[in-house]
Amino acid sequence: MTIAAIKEAFPGYETKIIPDFVEMLTFDALIGHNDRHPYNWGVIVPLRKSSPPRFSPVYDTARALYCTNPEKRIGQMLTNAVQFERYIKDCAPPVGWDSLPGVDFFTLIALIWQDFAVYRSNIERFLDDGALRGSVIILRKEFSQLMSAESCELLEQCLRLRQQRLKEVVRL
Secondary structure, rough: OHHHHHHHHOOOHHHHHHHHHHHHHHHHEEEEOOOOHHHHEEEOOOOOOOOOOOOOOOOOOOOOOOOOOOOHHHHHHHOHHHHHHHHHHHOOOOEOOOOOOOOOOOHHHHHHHOOOHHHOOOOOOOOOHHHHHHHHHEOOOEEEHOOOOOHHHHHHHHHHHHHHHHHOOOOO
């Protein structure tokens, strides 16, 4: 339904907008963002028609990666594999698949991979181990002063596991 709405609203531009939408969904799957309702993404339409409409940069990703968990819970997640696994598994996107309500992120990305081969390269961008290593370096360098060592460790483990799950569902 979302793809049909983009095609209807932006005829002729959907070939640029939809791949970016798929990248946003894949990014959200990687970080476990579950608050991507229709007001948390958009298409920029210039007032003057000198530029084409384009997908907005990603914004409002604050509800991801253990954002609301107190430090005590962070420590529990590091030592309790069941809690950690539940967090990885239970995070679901607010968008779904028309014929399959209630899909989780991993199923959603697998369905896109399976049914829309044209977007596979947009998904693959987030499955590269080098990109993840770069993200972990930034996490350690830029954010280690802003959060506990346990929080940094949990975020790193979460990103690694979520990326591995994404690779598994697309069979890479």
